[in-house]
Amino acid sequence: MNLVFHPIKKFKDYILFIGFHRLILCFITLLFLFSTFGLSQFQSPQFITSTYKYINKTLNSILQRNQISQLAKIIVVSHFNENLDWLDLLVDDQISCIVYTRSSKPLPYQHKFVINKGREAVVYLQYIVDHYSNLPLSIAFVHAHRTSWHQKNPSDIVIALQALQWNKYNYMPLTSEKTRYEFKPISVDPQVKVNYELWQAVLQKELGPPPENGINAHCCATFVVKREAILAHPKIFYSNIMNYILASSYSDQLTGRTLEYTWHMIFGQPAHINYRTCDIFICDSNGMVSVPLDRKKKLNN
Structure with a gap:
């Protein structure tokens, strides 16, 4: 027996x-x-x-x-020509990584070449389309730079990923920097018009009308999202967004930014969101973002 x-x-x-x-x-x-x-x-x-x-x-x-879907978490990096040495600091954290690059230089990580259009939006969408049927439990979508003007509290993406309370919420921004924008068919600001047109073309069927009072959310397309939030929409939804951006006559700066303003809504969040830092990251008794001791040693080496 x-x-x-x-x-x-x-x-x-x-x-x-x-x-x-x-x-x-x-x-x-x-x-x-x-x-x-x-x-x-x-x-x-x-x-x-x-x-x-x-x-x-x-x-x-x-x-x-289901080899990929067994993974608890993965980092998806949108890369152009940035230094990726910071990824080495995450090797021992059991976080897998995939780099989508526009660079012709060889990289020491698994990567794919994508058309140089749409900025990080097309990279994120490409990953979702490529892995829709076997997504990990949580995916961190990030830029390839370790620090930037919009990476705030924490100001280091490595610290953000190591102090993150993975899997706590369906959607979690990796920066406290905020942004706001509107969606209107007529405006002196071309970004507002592009926001409206893109929403009407590929987002409205799944998300309903664009937010009347615009969005007020965390900035700049660095976030973690759970698999279930992605699967709330069909694969064709993400393909249509990507194809629209690739075919658009508007600049990357305009179409790519529209996705910056709407990722949180695509993944089930209201138009206006404001996460407290210590709701997302591990904090010490003083309310400061705190990396576990075993990980601090690696950061200091």
Whole structure:
């Protein structure tokens, strides 16, 4: 009987990422076999052995198909020509990384080349489209620079990722810097007009009308989002946004920024959001962002 309990134990270990619907499928399969062959056949050594092989093969197949979705978290980097040495500081944190680059220079990380249009918006959308069926539990979408004017409290993206309370919320901005913008068909500001047109063309079907009072949210397209928030929309939704940006006659600065202003709404947040720093990051008793001690050593080396 050990042959029976071994795969059951193995099955138990993988329930969390196999999914409840697959668990039901395996149960129905076993029930069908039991009703078809009867109790005596079910207890035979030959049946036990064949059942063990079938379950083991099924589990291994599921594991291979879901190799990426097993990951708890991943960092998706939009790269042009920035220094990526800071990624080495995250190697021991068990955070996988993928770099989408526009650079022709070889990189020491897994990467893909994408058309040089749409800035980070197209990179993020490309990743979602590429991995829609096997997304990790949480994805951090970031720029390739370690520090910038908009990376505030914390001012270092490495500290932000190491102090982050991963998986706490469906959507979590990685900076406290704020931005606001409007969506109107007529405006002296071309960005306002582009915001409106892009929303009407590819966002409205899923999100409804554009926000009447504009948006007030965290700045500049560095955030973490859970898989379930991405899967709230069909894959074609993300493909349509990407295709619209790539085909647009407007500049990258305009179309790319529209996505900066709308990512939080795409992932289920209201138009106006304001996360407190210590709701997102680990903080010390003084309310300052705090990296765990074991990680501080690496930052100081």
